[in-house]
Structure formats: C-alpha cells, structure tokens
Amino acid sequence: MNIFVLMKRTFDTEEKILIENxxxxxxxAEFIINPYDEYAIEExxxxxxxxxxEVTVVTVGSEESEKELRTALxxxxxxxVLINIEEDLEDGDQFTTAKILYEFLKDKxxxxxxxxxxxxxxxxxxxxxxxxxxxxxxxxxxITNIEIDGKNVKIxxxxxxDSEIIETTLPLLVTAQQGLNEPRYPSLPGIMxxxxxxxxxxxxxxxxxxEEDVMPKTKTLEIYLPPKKEAGKILQGELQDQxxxxxxxxxxxxxxx
Amino acid sequence: MARKVFVLGEIRDQFxxxxxxxxxxxxxxxxxxxxxxxxxxxxNVRTLANDMIYYGADRVVIVEDEKLKYYSPDGYSQAVMxxxxxxxxxxxxxxxxxxxxxxxPKIAAKLNAGLISDATAVEIVGGNVVFTRPIYSGKAxxxxxxxxxxxxxTVRPNNIPPLEKNESRSGEVASISVEIxxxxxxxxxxxxxxxxxxxxxxxxxxVAGGRGVKSxxxxxxxxxxxxVLGGAVGASRGxxxxxxxxxxxxxxxxxxxxxxxxxxxxxxxxxxxxxAGMSNSKVIVAINKDPEANIFNVADYGIVGDxxxxxxxxxxxxxxxxxxxx
Numbered sequence: 001m002n003i004f005v006l007m008k009r010t011f012d013t014e015e016k017i018l019i020e021n022x023x024x025x026x027x028x029a030e031f032i033i034n035p036y037d038e039y040a041i042e043e044x045x046x047x048x049x050x051x052x053x054e055v056t057v058v059t060v061g062s063e064e065s066e067k068e069l070r071t072a073l074x075x076x077x078x079x080x081v082l083i084n085i086e087e088d089l090e091d092g093d094q095f096t097t098a099k100i101l102y103e104f105l106k107d108k109x110x111x112x113x114x115x116x117x118x119x120x121x122x123x124x125x126x127x128x129x130x131x132x133x134x135x136x137x138x139x140x141x142x143i144t145n146i147e148i149d150g151k152n153v154k155i156x157x158x159x160x161x162d163s164e165i166i167e168t169t170l171p172l173l174v175t176a177q178q179g180l181n182e183p184r185y186p187s188l189p190g191i192m193x194x195x196x197x198x199x200x201x202x203x204x205x206x207x208x209x210x211e212e213d214v215m216p217k218t219k220t221l222e223i224y225l226p227p228k229k230e231a232g233k234i235l236q237g238e239l240q241d242q243x244x245x246x247x248x249x250x251x252x253x254x255x256x257x
Numbered sequence: 258m259a260r261k262v263f264v265l266g267e268i269r270d271q272f273x274x275x276x277x278x279x280x281x282x283x284x285x286x287x288x289x290x291x292x293x294x295x296x297x298x299x300x301n302v303r304t305l306a307n308d309m310i311y312y313g314a315d316r317v318v319i320v321e322d323e324k325l326k327y328y329s330p331d332g333y334s335q336a337v338m339x340x341x342x343x344x345x346x347x348x349x350x351x352x353x354x355x356x357x358x359x360x361x362p363k364i365a366a367k368l369n370a371g372l373i374s375d376a377t378a379v380e381i382v383g384g385n386v387v388f389t390r391p392i393y394s395g396k397a398x399x400x401x402x403x404x405x406x407x408x409x410x411t412v413r414p415n416n417i418p419p420l421e422k423n424e425s426r427s428g429e430v431a432s433i434s435v436e437i438x439x440x441x442x443x444x445x446x447x448x449x450x451x452x453x454x455x456x457x458x459x460x461x462x463x464v465a466g467g468r469g470v471k472s473x474x475x476x477x478x479x480x481x482x483x484x485v486l487g488g489a490v491g492a493s494r495g496x497x498x499x500x501x502x503x504x505x506x507x508x509x510x511x512x513x514x515x516x517x518x519x520x521x522x523x524x525x526x527x528x529x530x531x532x533a534g535m536s537n538s539k540v541i542v543a544i545n546k547d548p549e550a551n552i553f554n555v556a557d558y559g560i561v562g563d564x565x566x567x568x569x570x571x572x573x574x575x576x577x578x579x580x581x582x583x
Contacts, residue, residue: 013510013530017396024397035511094362095371120510121393124374126362129330133366138441139330141359159355160456161505164327165446178497178511179504215405217371221387222400226537232557234548242560243570246542247578249558254540256462256519257486257578 001053001148004105005044005077006115006127009061009068010034013120019223033068036116039176042183043146044114045076051148053111054078058104060097062086066199073194074186080199088204093216094122098130100214103207105135110171117142117175125175132173140166142177258384259291260408263346265337266297266309267356273305275459276352276412278419281313283379283412285420287348287386294318294344298336300326306430313420317430318344324437327444328356332437334363339435341368348386348408354458357411364409371403377416377516394510394533414459415516450505455489457506462488462519465508465535468495469524469545469564476502478568479523485575491515493531509534521571523564527552544568 011017012030019025033041044055056079057072059065069080083100085092105113113132118125125141132139144163145156148170157164158177186194204211233249235242250257262284266277277295284293295314297305299321306317320336337360341349349364351357353375365372376388377398385402388410392399403409457463464483466476476490483490491513492506508515510530520538525531527543527550535541536555543556544567553559560567 129362130366163448168442234559247574
C-alpha cells in the first residue's frame with residue numbers, strides 16, 4: 001500500500017502566544033508535530049503493519065520542519081519529503097498549501113493519504129478536503145476508526161459526538177480525529193534508523209510551480225490577543241450560602257440564567 | 258457595495274440548527290442591502306424554508322433528493338454547486354459545523370476560491386468584508402479578508418447574534434432539480450452516542466468536568482446540573498485521558514473550542530490547553546477544591562469547595578428557580 005501522511009509543524013500546546021510587530025513571535029517557542037497529524041502518522045504506520053507498503057510523510061514548510069520530519073521517521077515512517085517554500089513565498093494560505101501538495105501528489109499514485117483533521121495553530125481544517133477535491137478522490141474527515149479490505153474501506157467518523165459508519169473505496173484521503181489511536185513514541189533504535197532514512201527536499205521550481213500559481217486568496221490584516229480576563233469574584237462564607245449567592249449573581253449580575 | 262449572498266441552512270433532526278440563523282445574520286451584514294439567498298438541502302426540506310425567510314433570507318432555493326437524506330461530500334457539493342451556478346452569488350456563508358467544516362473546503366477548491374473558516378464576527382470596513390477568527394484555539398485572533406474572487410466563510414456557532422424572527426416577512430421558495438449521482442462515500446448507519454441531547458458547540462450552557470470528577474460515575478451530578486440548565490456536558494483532556502468520558506466531550510486546544518453563555522468548570526485545574534478551548538465563554542464559573550487552581554484566574558465567579566458537594570446544591574437551587582418561574 002502506498003501511504004502518504006500530511007504533517008504540519010506547530011507551536012507546542014503549552015506555549016503562550018506573544019505578538020511582536022504585528023505577528024506571532026516564534027522566539028524560544030517549542031514546536032511539535034501537530035497533535036492531530038500524530039494520530040494520522042500512527043494510523044499510517046498501523047496500516048502499513050497490517051497491509052504492507054510504504055509510508056511517506058510530507059510537509060510544506062521551512063528548513064525548521066526537518067526536526068519534526070525526523071521525529072516522524074523515528075516513529076516508523078519510511079521516507080520524508082520537505083517542500084520548502086521559505087525562499088519562494090512571502091505569504092500563503094490553505095489554497096496555497098493544497099495546490100502545492102496537489103502538484104507533489106498528483107503523479108504519486110497514493111492509495112491512501114492521511115492528515116490531521118485540523119492544525120492547532122491556524123485551525124481551518126481546509127487542506128485535506130481541498131487536496132482530495134484537487135486529486136479527485138473521495139475523503140472522510142474526523143475519522144475514529146478505519147478498516148481496509150482490498151479496495152473497500154469501512155470508516156467510523158465522529159460527527160459532533162455521534163458516529164457515522166461510512167463505506168468508501170481506495171484511493172482515499174482521511175483526516176484523523178482524537179480517539180483514532182494512541183500515537184507511539186519514537187524508540188531509540190527508531191531514532192537511530194531515522195538518521196539514515198531518506199529526507200528529500202524540493203522547492204516550487206521542482207514542482208513546476210510559479211509563485212503566481214499559488215498566490216493566497218486571503219490576507220490577514222491584523223493579529224491580536226484577546227483582552228486579558230480579570231480574575232473574578234471568589235465567593236465566601238458557608239457553602240450553601242455561596243451556592244445561593246452564585247445563582248443570584250448569575251441571574252441578576254451576569255444575566256445568563 | 259450591495260452583494261448577493263448565498264447562505265446554506267443546516268438541518269438536524271428535521272429542524273434548522275441555530276447556526277443557520279446566525280449565518281443569515283452574517284449574510285445580511287455582508288449583503289450591504291443586496292440580496293440574501295438561502296439554500297436548503299436534504300430529502301424533505303421545503304417546510305423549513307419559511308423559517309429561513311423569517312430570520313432574514315429574501316429567497317430560498319431548495320434541492321431535495323432521497324440521496325441527500327444523509328450528508329455526503331459528493332451529494333451535497335453537487336447540490337451546492339447547482340445553486341451557486343444558478344445564483345452566481347458574490348459571497349457564500351456556511352455554519353462552521355461538522356457539515357460546514359467538511360463541505361466548505363471542497364466547494365472552495367471547486368471554485369478555486371479562498372475560504373475563511375470559523376469566523377466569530379464579520380464587519381464592513383472601508384468597503385471590505387472583514388472576518389474575525391480565533392487562531393491557536395482562541396489564544397489569539399486575526400482579522401482577515403478575501404483578496405481574490407468570491408467571498409467565502411464559515412461562521413462559528415453561538416457568536417454572531419441572529420436577527421429577530423419576523424413572521425411577517427415573505428419570499429419566494431424555489432426548487433431546483435439536480436441529478437445527485439456517483440456518491441463515493443456512503444453513510445451506512447448513524448450511531449447516536451449517549452443521551453447528550455445538546456451539542457457542545459451550540460450549547461448555551463456547558464458543565465465541564467476535569468480530573469477532579471474522579472470517575473465515570475463522578476460525571477453523574479454534572480449531567481444532572483446540565484440537564485436542569487438545558488445544557489451540555491464537557492470535559493478536560495485529563496478526564497478524557499483517564500477514561501472518565503468519551504473524547505468527543507473534550508474541550509481544549511485539542512478537542513472542541515466552545516463559547517457558551519455560561520461555562521461551569523468542575524474540578525478542572527485550568528491548564529493552558531483547556532483555557533484555549535473555553536476562555537472566550539461569556540461567563541465562567543469555577544468550582545475547585547484548590548484555591549490556587551489556574552481556572553480561578555479566568556473565572557468570573559469561583560467557589561472553593563468539593564464539586565461533589567457544590568454541584569448537587571447548585572442543581573437544587575436551579576431546580577427551585579425553575580419551579581418559581583414556571
């Protein structure tokens with residue numbers, strides 16, 4: 001099975017967000033594999049273990065994403081591909097990323113492409129379905145289980161807490177929801193092996209793309225932090241009285257009940 | 258600039274979801290006096306069309322087919338594209354729901370268009386349609402515009418206030434026939450998990466539990482409180498990881514991002530990842546034994562105490578209130 005995983009390097013969820021000169025400051029920030037993409041990587045590895053084949057992890061990003069790609073290799077992916085857009089593009093959006101991934105994947109004959117259902121930074125969840133549409137293959141988002149039998153695929157999909165049982169066929173793109181699996185940690189031998197695994201780098205040129213082909217369709221005007229919340233009122237007195245006071249405050253002061 | 262805006266209504270259990278009306282309100286702002294055309298898609302949707310008009314649509318276009326009983330990306334995109342082809346709107350608004358999240362990128366790719374997902378506000382600034390959206394799960398916000406082509410956005414439930422329902426409004430309801438074919442994904446079955454009733458993303462009240470809830474049974478008092486308030490139950494990652502509840506209830510940077518009117522955090526310490534998912538709620542109540550818990554820093558009201566004592570008392574108080582007011 002020819003398996004591809006789309007991966008994004010994101011801020012660690014522990015990080016506070018700071019804004020400097022109108023953009024998010026990346027100084028001293030820790031980066032990780034987007035947590036939803038980790039589920040996708042784990043599932044790709046399990047599919048390989050069950051059905052054989054090869055897992056290639058792909059990212060669109062900069063030189064810095066090499067670290068996260070190596071982590072994916074250490075988890076067990078066979079190959080990594082970095083599509084480095086740092087030099088070529090000043091700005092991009094989901095249209096840009098999907099188009100680049102399409103150009104890379106269009107002749108790769110992927111049986112299945114896995115991705116996270118959303119990245120925890122931008123949070124749009126667009127790239128997977130956009131890419132599937134460009135490749136003209138079906139997709140299922142927010143999956144929590146997948147079984148493949150030949151070309152036939154049975155999927156459980158999370159829909160706001162309910163589960164849809166879906167039947168479809170390969171080739172296919174799926175996006176991972178929490179609960180799909182428990183991602184493994186890279187093992188020590190895995191980390192050693194990862195150093196020798198192929199990490200291929202390409203740029204827009206190599207994909208026959210010009211900057212104007214992938215110009216974003218959206219523009220960010222401003223980034224700002226939400227107003228800092230003042231610490232509220234800690235109620236005092238007997239517990240029963242506190243509860244009564246709370247209910248009354250919620251009615252008369254906050255007016256939410 | 259007057260614009261023609263296409264707003265997709267969303268139906269669940271034979272009713273229009275609230276986000277449909279919120280999307281209409283966003284459509285009205287964007288239209289700047291132009292026209293708001295609502296679309297309804299499903300097996301049998303005509304009876305719901307008037308509600309879309311009462312909430313701000315000027316006209317409604319419906320696509321009905323038995324193959325549209327369940328949502329599928331192929332079926333719904335064929336219906337939506339048929340509406341877009343016949344209406345040629347300047348802007349499109351969907352709800353940022355499971356359906357909207359799944360469908361909108363496919364439509365955007367078909368239209369070769371930009372898409373602003375998960376908008377929490379929309380305004381017109383100097384002729385531009387400017388959307389506000391959370392990034393880093395609400396740790397920051399951005400203002401964004403579409404620079405090229407059709408304006409396309411999804412709006413987060415519970416953020417843009419709907420227009421007042423006006424039953425004296427009227428408008429044309431037209432049906433277009435579309436051949437729905439070649440569905441590559443088939444829904445075999447929908448399993449409704451638990452008796453939650455109210456969906457987290459649309460709930461006005463959320464009662465959430467953390468590690469302090471201690472067990473799956475520990476969620477029972479929270480469920481009772483939620484039920485008295487007509488709300489939903491949520492959880493922190495800690496509670497989900499400890500198997501006290503299903504991951505579908507998780508609120509936080511991974512999990513759902515929610516903005517209810519009232520968020521009651523029970524036994525939740527307030528890790529930064531959890532705060533990202535709920536700190537934009539309108540009013541936050543924290544109940545925690547530990548007076549140093551971080552959750553108190555974002556709470557409007559706090560009670561330092563054992564949730565197993567406080568939550569049942571609260572339930573009782575709200576029950577009394579209900580009896581008095583009914």
